[in-house]
Amino acid sequence: MDQPPASSDLVLDVENFTIAYETRKGDVEAVRNVSFKVKKGETLGLVGESGCGKSTIAFGIVNFLGPNGKITDGRVQFQGEELVGRSEAELKELRGNRIAMVFQDPMQALNPSVRLGEQLAEVLTFHQSISQDEAWQRSIQMLKRVHMPDPDDVMNRYPHQISGGQQQRVVIAMAMLNNPALLIMDEPTTALDVTVEAAVLDLIEDLKNDFQAANIFITHNLGVVARVSDQLCVMYAGQMVEKGPVADIFRNPSHPYTMGLLASVPRLGETKSESILEPIRGRVPPPAERPKDACIFAPRCDYVTEKCREALPGMTAVSSVHEARCIYALDIDTQKRTRKKRKTVDEKEAPEPVEGIGKELLSFKSLKVFYPQESNSVVSLMGLGEKKFVKAVDDVSVRLAKGRTLGVVGESGCGKSTLVKGIIGLEPITEGAIEFLGIDITQTVSARETNLIREMQMVFQNPDSTLNPSYSIGRQIARPIQRFKTVPRNQVKGEVLRLLKAVRLGAHYYDRLPRQLSGGEKQRVGIARALASRPDLIICDEPVSALDVSVQAAVINLLLEIQEMYGSSMIFIAHDLSVVRYFSDDIAVMYLGQIVEIGPAEVIYEPPYHPYTEALLSAVPIPDPDADQKEIRLSGNVPSALNPPSGCRFHTRCPRRKEMLPQEGHICETETPPWQTTEQGHRILCHIALEDLKSVEAVVHTDASAA
């Protein structure tokens, strides 16, 4: 899409790069025969699932592989110089000077006990002979360049005193200080909230144009890579499977793995009723089990033939700049792989009437969950000080009908997890009323009746900690069955096997321990455990956000099937707006402990928007380089929930109030906004009149939303 950069100097030329790790069982190749080139002022995206060797490549370029990693083959030419085989001292000269790196967690790149200014200045004084004063001044200049508010002040702060997004800006500033020829970024925005991520990506794009560094951008997120990359390399199991300009790959994916990746993520605006997500079956093979003389993707490929298992396919040229490691790259009809529409749309519109569907299942009114803030001052220790509360959930009211799914979205710290903890009874409720099945459940779980507890179960986020590592899968699913006496004692094992089958796991999983399972399988067991008590309401707290995209789709499909089968109601929490939109019937958008917008899913993603929802939507990375997305960036940070802003809580960051309200939206600072309701049952908490909000242009125009 972009014109090729004016000067096409080659900065990095990697050829036949192979990296192995020494293990007890001998050397294991993590990266195999990877070749790519990066030019000045160009961004190369490296994309793939976990375990595909993306980060290993990044570390391999500067030979930073740890004690057991080694480069076994290939060459790396950086500005015409060979890097492989260089001494540690020579590489140290390069790192941080001509080659800079930015990692996922900024806190690991910053020393927590040294002021930011000293850390920034050190980068300059270490590599160049300049005075401390000059280094300090140039650091401030660079902080200004990365749009850091109040840079003089930031120089004197410690890393923990600024927010995560700002920390990442400092790390990027640090990387750019020596004007590096090559900038390697390894998942630089993965740990950030979506609105912060969007701003950091803008910055990266901006810096690329100014400094003309060659960038390598590593991520698992197709949306992010579509936004920042010029060239794209798709990695699978240590091999490069597809390479080419980003637009070509997204428009015409030629390797079945790339097609699979694109088919397994929901586009923003897609829904469960109109399209099906297609997961890639199986899992990425561990490095020791990767065949050397066959297509590595063959076991998971839908187009596999005998020929694929006979030899390792080479790169087939799809066009002069685009190639894929598949012998059928030119033959596979990519049109057939475009998203399948759900066939049974009509049947789904009128499902057979399950008893009680549509009846109210759960409702809460003016729910408040506050945490007392511990203060260490002497006054408060004596109990005299004014008690402060973190208002994690403040005045939230929702109704959920039976058989429906409520999606809750919002950035971290908006109170969505606390809300769920309050409902399920893990956190005491400060004020308000919750009714579940017509029974008041304002007490915590220990005070609830067993019959009530079993009707509400939860699916958790982290597959690695959702199961107790000490017990077999069978025993962990059996426990809730025994506890709630779902079936007679002698039928427990049969019930466990039935549940395993329901989540598409075989009976041989019964005796396995959690560590023998992959992330997706663990998540399925977690779902089976939640289903074991046959609950009316299943609360899913980010159930797919820790999974690889190809596995995500399978878990989402499973949850949908289960909902269809059992007629369960669900509360689905996620920060990924595309996933929430796909999965939910109703959506609530939370900001700083309050719901700011709620309504049926179809109307939330169309105007009228709450200004916050609008900003969120415009920040979502869309896996389509041609998508036309409005650019709205929020300024500032999420205010503290200890002392939320007066009037409308969003007024400190609202980009709309000044242009759409009289007196520059003075009313937002003083008065609590009213709920405004449209005819579709869509409610928005805002001072701006519905008519004005409706006149706003839609944020995204993609093929999906047009269709």
Add this chain to the structure above:
Amino acid sequence: MEGSREATVSAENNIPEVEKTGRLQRIRQGLAVLFASKVALTGSLIVLFWIFVAIFAPLLTPYGPLDQDWKAPNQGPSKSHILGTDELGRDLWSRLIHGARVVLVILPLSENFWLPGGTAIWGVLAALLVGTTLGLIGGYYGGWLDEIVMRLLDAMMAVPIILLYMLIMSALGASAINVVIAITIVGTPGIARLVRSLTLDIRTREYIRAAETRGESPWYIMFVEILPNARGPIIVDAMLRVGYAIFAMGTLGFLGLGLPPPSPDWGSMVAKGREFILEGSPWAALWPSIAIASLVVGLNLLADGLREESMRYQ
């Protein structure tokens, strides 16, 4: 697509339960860890040697530990007494391995009645029971309960260990069961601290939240959900503690606060024997000192080796 997936599932169902993740496999894995580390292997050989001689003590020597040979006091190693004799002509090998018996294999309650399991082992087990319970409660509940329990244990840790042992033993009187009580009291705070810190970490895991949303009782969560996942560090710590306990028993015996005099106790053997070191018979003091040192070093090697090896696996 849908149909093929069904087919694979049912094919998998037909597989009989081949995989035995049973106890046998776990034991084999444990042994693999042991054999992978030379340090742990050396330690376990030393410890196994002492356990072996302690169990079969009556069969390994013709002499009883209290039999006196008036004609041969304070002798060096010879054919009839392989390690020599003490000042009363008692066979040192016999006294040494019967001493190991008290430490590792039997707990004498009275003259005719004893329990299986050595004094040091019982002491550490009792300390584990009390310390683990207190640590779990403190770590899981938190708040003022944790505060009270931990401050009390801190106060105990502030007293020097030798002094604490002497205080307890002089208050209770010298007997094997009182040694167990002393080891328990002295060992509890350290174990409680360890278990508490492990609990603080484990209780944040999502499977604990899953148990809470099932409405499980706190005792179930503490002992069934949390404790098994803390077992690794606890086992390593317990091995080290057995070493400390043996050391403490030696010290108490040396000071005359251990087992009552005629019984074969390593500490009191050293105490008696040291009078004759300068007179040219160092054997009575030397052998029990070596015994204590080797057993403690052996346990330390075993614990360190296991810890390092299991860390390397992660």
